[in-house]
Amino acid sequence: MNIEKRGLWIGSPLPWRGRERLHHITHLKRRTKILLGIVLVLLVCFWFSLPRPLFHSPTSYVIEDNKGDLLGATIAADGQWRFPFNDSVPEKFKACIITFEDKRFYHHPGIDIFAMARAFRQNFHASKTVSGGSTLTMQVIRLSRNRKRNIAQKLMESILAVRLEIACSKNEILALYASNAPFGSNIVGLDAAAWRYYGRPADKLSWGEMAALAVLPNAPALVYPGKNKAELLRKRNALLDKLLAQQKIDTATHDLSMLEPLPDEPKPLPQLAPHLLQRFKQEHKKGNATLIQTTINGNMQRNVARIVEQYHNIYKGNGINNACALVLDVETGNALAYVGNIYHPENADLQSHVDVIRSPRSPGSALKPLLYACMLNDGLLLPQTLVPDIPTQIGGYTPQNFDRDYDGAVPASQALSRSLNVPAVRMLRDYKYARFYSVLKKVGVTTLNRPADNYGLSLILGGCEVTPWDIAGVYAGMARSLNHAKKNKGKILAADFHSPAYIKNEASPGNSSKMQVNYLDPASTWYMFQSMEEVMRPGEEGLWKQFSSSQRIAWKTGTSFGFRDAWAIGVTPRFVIAVWVGNANGEGRPGLVGVQTAAPVMFDILKTLPASPWFAEPPGFVKTMVCRQTGFRANMDCTDIDTLNAPAAGVNAPLCPYHSIIHLDQASQYRVTEDCISPSAMVHESWFILPPVMEWYYKRRHLDYKPAPAFKAGCDIAVSHRSMELVYPEPNAKIYVPVEISGEKGKAIFTAAHQKAEGKIFWHLDNDYIGTTTHFHQVALSPSAGRHTITLVDEAGERLTRQFEVLEKIEE
Numbered sequence: 014m015n016i017e018k019r020g021l022w023i024g025s026p027l028p029w030r031g032r033e034r035l036h037h038i039t040h041l042k043r044r045t046k047i048l049l050g051i052v053l054v055l056l057v058c059f060w061f062s063l064p065r066p067l068f069h070s071p072t073s074y075v076i077e078d079n080k081g082d083l084l085g086a087t088i089a090a091d092g093q094w095r096f097p098f099n100d101s102v103p104e105k106f107k108a109c110i111i112t113f114e115d116k117r118f119y120h121h122p123g124i125d126i127f128a129m130a131r132a133f134r135q136n137f138h139a140s141k142t143v144s145g146g147s148t149l150t151m152q153v154i155r156l157s158r159n160r161k162r163n164i165a166q167k168l169m170e171s172i173l174a175v176r177l178e179i180a181c182s183k184n185e186i187l188a189l190y191a192s193n194a195p196f197g198s199n200i201v202g203l204d205a206a207a208w209r210y211y212g213r214p215a216d217k218l219s220w221g222e223m224a225a226l227a228v229l230p231n232a233p234a235l236v237y238p239g240k241n242k243a244e245l246l247r248k249r250n251a252l253l254d255k256l257l258a259q260q261k262i263d264t265a266t267h268d269l270s271m272l273e274p275l276p277d278e279p280k281p282l283p284q285l286a287p288h289l290l291q292r293f294k295q296e297h298k299k300g301n302a303t304l305i306q307t308t309i310n311g312n313m314q315r316n317v318a319r320i321v322e323q324y325h326n327i328y329k330g331n332g333i334n335n336a337c338a339l340v341l342d343v344e345t346g347n348a349l350a351y352v353g354n355i356y357h358p359e360n361a362d363l364q365s366h367v368d369v370i371r372s373p374r375s376p377g378s379a380l381k382p383l384l385y386a387c388m389l390n391d392g393l394l395l396p397q398t399l400v401p402d403i404p405t406q407i408g409g410y411t412p413q414n415f416d417r418d419y420d421g422a423v424p425a426s427q428a429l430s431r432s433l434n435v436p437a438v439r440m441l442r443d444y445k446y447a448r449f450y451s452v453l454k455k456v457g458v459t460t461l462n463r464p465a466d467n468y469g470l471s472l473i474l475g476g477c478e479v480t481p482w483d484i485a486g487v488y489a490g491m492a493r494s495l496n497h498a499k500k501n502k503g504k505i506l507a508a509d510f511h512s513p514a515y516i517k518n519e520a521s522p523g524n525s526s527k528m529q530v531n532y533l534d535p536a537s538t539w540y541m542f543q544s545m546e547e548v549m550r551p552g553e554e555g556l557w558k559q560f561s562s563s564q565r566i567a568w569k570t571g572t573s574f575g576f577r578d579a580w581a582i583g584v585t586p587r588f589v590i591a592v593w594v595g596n597a598n599g600e601g602r603p604g605l606v607g608v609q610t611a612a613p614v615m616f617d618i619l620k621t622l623p624a625s626p627w628f629a630e631p632p633g634f635v636k637t638m639v640c641r642q643t644g645f646r647a648n649m650d651c652t653d654i655d656t657l658n659a660p661a662a663g664v665n666a667p668l669c670p671y672h673s674i675i676h677l678d679q680a681s682q683y684r685v686t687e688d689c690i691s692p693s694a695m696v697h698e699s700w701f702i703l704p705p706v707m708e709w710y711y712k713r714r715h716l717d718y719k720p721a722p723a724f725k726a727g728c729d730i731a732v733s734h735r736s737m738e739l740v741y742p743e744p745n746a747k748i749y750v751p752v753e754i755s756g757e758k759g760k761a762i763f764t765a766a767h768q769k770a771e772g773k774i775f776w777h778l779d780n781d782y783i784g785t786t787t788h789f790h791q792v793a794l795s796p797s798a799g800r801h802t803i804t805l806v807d808e809a810g811e812r813l814t815r816q817f818e819v820l821e822k823i824e825e
Contacts, residue, residue, distance in 0.1 A: 063176045067157045068193055072097045073205070074294045075304040076286065078311035079517055083208060085290040086282050088199075094209055094282075095201040097304040098192045100185070103216045106203060107187055108261045109227035113252050115149040119183055123150040123174035150174040152230075153189045194230035197240075198279060208283075210276040220262055221270030225249045242275055249275070285314050288337075288353025288368040289515060306517045308347035313340060316621045317350040324614050325355045328594065333605055334362075335597045337369035338618060339485050341513050341589040343492045348515040349588070350618075354597070364597040373460045373478035374578045374593060377571025377607060378432045380453070382541045383487070384473055385429045387452055388444055389537035392662030395637070396540045397424040397644030399671070400436040403706045404764065406743040410470055412438040415572075421711025422703060424644050426544040432570065434474055441473045449473070456510050456533070457487045475573045485591035486513045488584050491538050496586055498535035498631035535631035536660035542567035542584060542628060564619055565627045570607030577601040581611035587625040590615050634658035637666070642701050645669035650699045675700045675721055683725035690728070705738035709766035720768055724809075737774060737790075737807055740764040742817045749820055750795055760793040765805055765813075777804040 071090040075097060078084050089095045111118045117125055125148050147155065147167075151174040158173075160166050177186060196206035206226050207215035218226070228248040250271055257267040284290075286309060293305060317338050325336055340350035353368035388394045402420040405412060412434045419435065428436035441449060449472060450465035460478050461468075468476050490510035497509060545567035564585065571580035577599055583590040594610040596602065604610070637659040640651040647654045648668040659666070677696040678685050685695060702721050703711055712718040741764045742748050751759040765774055767790060774790050776783045779801055784792055798821045805813040 063173060063180055064157070067189065070095060072303045074290060076290050076293055077306045078309045078314065079307065080311060081306060082311050083214065083283050084286045084307065084309060084311070084314070085284050087290060087294060093199045093201050094205040096204040098188070099204055100188045102184065102187050102191045103223070105218065105220060105223040106191060106215065106227060108256065109224050109252060110149065110190070112255050112259060112261065113227050114231070118149055121148060123178035124148060124171045148174060149190050150177055150186050153177065153186055156193045195233040196226060196229045197233045200279065209279040212280045219270065219273060220266055221249070221253070221273030224252045224256070224270065225275055228252055245275055284356065285311070285318065286351050287356050288370065289351040292368060292371065307515050308349065308517050309351060309515070310349045313350045313621070317618055318352050320614060320617045321352050322355060328610060331604055332602050333594060333596060333610065335364065335367070335369060336592070336594045336614065337481060338614060339370050339481050339591045340618065341485050341489045343489050343496065343587055343589060346486065346489055346511055346513045348513055351515060367597040369593055369597060370481045373480055375475040375573035376477070376479045376484060377475040377573045377578060377580055379484060379569055379571035379580045379582055380473060381429055381432065381437050382545055382569055383452070384437065384440055384444060384449060385425060385544065386533055386537045386541040387449060388440060389540055389660050390533050390662060392665040393443060394425050395639055395644055395646065395657065395659055395663050395666050396426050399423065399643045399645070400425050400428050401439055401707055402428065402433055402436050403710055404740050405435050405439060406741065406746055407438070407442060407470060412474065419710045420714055421707045421709065426540070429544045430547040437473045438470050441470050446470055446472050456490060457512060458483050475571065481591045481593050482513060484582060485589050488582055489513065489589040491533065492584050492586060492589065494533070495535050495538045495542070495628050495631060499629065534633060534660055536633045539628060539631055540660070545569055545584070564624050566619060568615065570612055572607045575601040576603060576605040579605050579607040579611040581607055581615040583615045583619060585625055586628050588622055590618050633661055635661050635664055637663045640669040640672060643669045643671050648672060650674050652699045671701055671703055672699055673702060674698070677722060678725055682722060684722050684728070685725050686728045688728060689725060705736060705768050706740050706766045708768055723769060736769065736772070736809065736811055737765055737767040737805060737813055739805060739813060739815050740766055742815070744815055746817045747820055748817060758795055760795045763792050763794055763803065765790040767807060773808050775806045780804070
């Protein structure tokens with residue numbers, strides 16, 4: 014055929030039908046692309062239509078004990094009792110809510126066409142809305158959106174319900190519903206409803222109780238406990254009939270459930286650890302977790318709270334309004350009982366809202382055992398080393414014992430068990446307060462916020478502030494290190510010292526390294542606990558040892574200046590108990606003493622705790638020869654020697670300074686020197702000789718103490734020997750002369766000591782003779798302001814001179 018005739022030559026235009034067909038195909042492709050684009054956009058919108066998270070409502074702060082039982086909860090920020098999301102839904106609630114609300118829940122994709130059709134028919138015939146046809150999935154969406162209900166919103170809920178079914182499993186959707194459904198009044202969620210209406214967790218509810226809760230979300234504003242009880246009863250019983258018909262419960266369960274009473278008004282939630290709840294709330298304001306499982310032992314918490322409340326009822330008659338108690342598990346450092354204060358929110362004057370466990374308070378003597386352990390650890394003393402207990406003035410600071418008396422010299426362990434202040438201050442002076450300050454910070458005291466010089470020697474007598482939380486953690490760390498001593502081959506690891514914890518399975522906030530630290534060894538800690546065990550228990554006079562059922566405990570009390578704080582710290586191999594008694598506002602009260610108020614609380618708590626074997630003796634001891642009378646490392650003049658298992662550093666402890674060889678005449682009646690008798694005629698004997706002031710106080714309490722014999726007439730006194738000593742004032746002391754009540758200038762008491770019981774001392778002030786004393790060497794003087802010199806001379810001509818300064822009294 015001729016191509017030209019057909020009009021199909023190359024370059025010629027297409028016939029009009031071809032052009033139309035091509036145009037149609039191009040248009041169809043364009044519409045398909047647009048349609049596909051629209052579908053894609055819709056799919057993307059559908060996919061991203063579901064908000065994450067679905068619910069933004071604030072929830073209550075909730076704490077549970079170590080078994081998951083409720084300890085306490087706060088109301089949410091919006092005034093609702095709404096517990097945090099719980100992904101565990103009781104099987105009874107699943108059965109009840111599905112039977113009542115959405116019987117095809119496990120079979121539909123989020124919307125139920127049959128339910129919608131039924132609802133449309135019922136609403137049409139009734140000429141009003143009597144049924145919604147919403148699935149549980151759609152109700153979850155509606156609860157999360159909280160929009161006005163209309164057809165458009167219903168359509169949106171249907172779309173989002175399908176999307177939710179894609180994103181979540183059926184169990185997850187049920188959990189979302191159970192955690193956010195309204196249950197009447199200001200109660201949201203199954204967990205809150207179970208506790209508010211029945212006082213039990215949801216998984217402990219019966220079928221009748223669960224059925225009553227399951228019908229509430231359907232009309233929470235109209236039907237809830239305390240309102241429309243007849244309608245609530247009808248709905249619950251109807252649900253129980255359906256459960257029986259569907260064979261989800263048996264006949265006996267059905268009949269018993271029908272007889273169960275409906276709940277009355279909402280019950281208050283448990284408040285077993287209100288101060289711990291507030292602590293959790295304050296420490297997790299910025300976090301998302303509003304429910305925690307704590308380390309608290311529920312039964313122990315109840316017992317401790319009961320004991321604290323019992324003693325509060327006793328002490329409040331004396332104006333002592335507050336007390337706290339903390340029990341730690343030694344091995345883990347976990348808090349087992351946390352009673353931050355009494356709990357009387359109805360009485361604001363009691364200040365029971367203050368969590369004293371976290372409040373810095375003066376510890377009184379509660380830190381003395383640590384100093385004792387530190388000095389043992391560093392070889393500065395041995396367990397029974399004699400420590401001076403005499404009137405002491407250090408740079409204007411004059412510590413005094415609680416009984417205002419002195420022993421002259423006392424073994425270090427006894428000074429600790431008797432909580433003597435003067436020996437403790439003198440020990441800290443030897444150890445250096447800056448060094449002790451550093452140790453306290455290392456072992457876990459977090460409240461030392463000022464430089465060491467600001468505390469000075471008062472650090473050991475309560476001049477700082479610590480919290481019961483910190484101090485309990487410190488003693489728990491020491492007990493833990495002693496328990497681990499054998500495993501660690503006598504070494505202390507930094508990991509043994511960490512802060513206590515109250516959140517279960519939370520990593521310890523302290524140092525978890527395995528680095529060896531050298532500030533306390535197990536042997537020193539063991540001796541510390543041995544001394545603490547010897548403290549006299551209140552009211553028992555040492556008889557506790559006669560009972561095999563009595564628990565051994567190392568314990569220490571503390572009383573702050575002005576009787577503001579009373580402490581008792583008890584340690585066993587398993588537990589640490591810290592008790593504080595006082596007033597949260599810092600008001601002091603007579604009788605507010607650690608051994609009288611805090612110790613009885615601690616021992617009553619101890620009686621409720623399981624017993625445990627005592628600390629095993631750790632490795633690392635070194636056999637050391639010690640002087641039996643002085644407790645020092647024996648020198649060559651000591652005759653009565655014991656062998657002691659001492660801490661490793663004890664081999665470098667000071668030698669005994671109080672035993673020396675003296676020279677006597679043949680009758681051993683007088684001391685002599687080579688100036689008056691031939692050395693061959695002398696009797697050489699080792700003698701226990703204390704300095705004059707120590708001796709003067711020491712021999713009053715130790716009748717077996719034998720002062721060194723006097724020198725024989727005509728024998729010169731050795732230059733190194735001093736028979737008398739000025740007790741007050743100290744060298745270069747700055748003193749005040751008191752002012753009497755009448756306003757007249759009073760007198761200061763100057764005190765001296767002489768080794769001779771019948772010795773005479775002649776007193777001179779600024780070279781003017783002022784008097785003579787015998788037996789008791791005290792004179793009352795009223796020197797003028799300025800520097801002065803006091804001179805003492807005894808019958809043998811021994812002379813003692815000391816300078817001091819009298820300061821002007823500053824007028825207020």
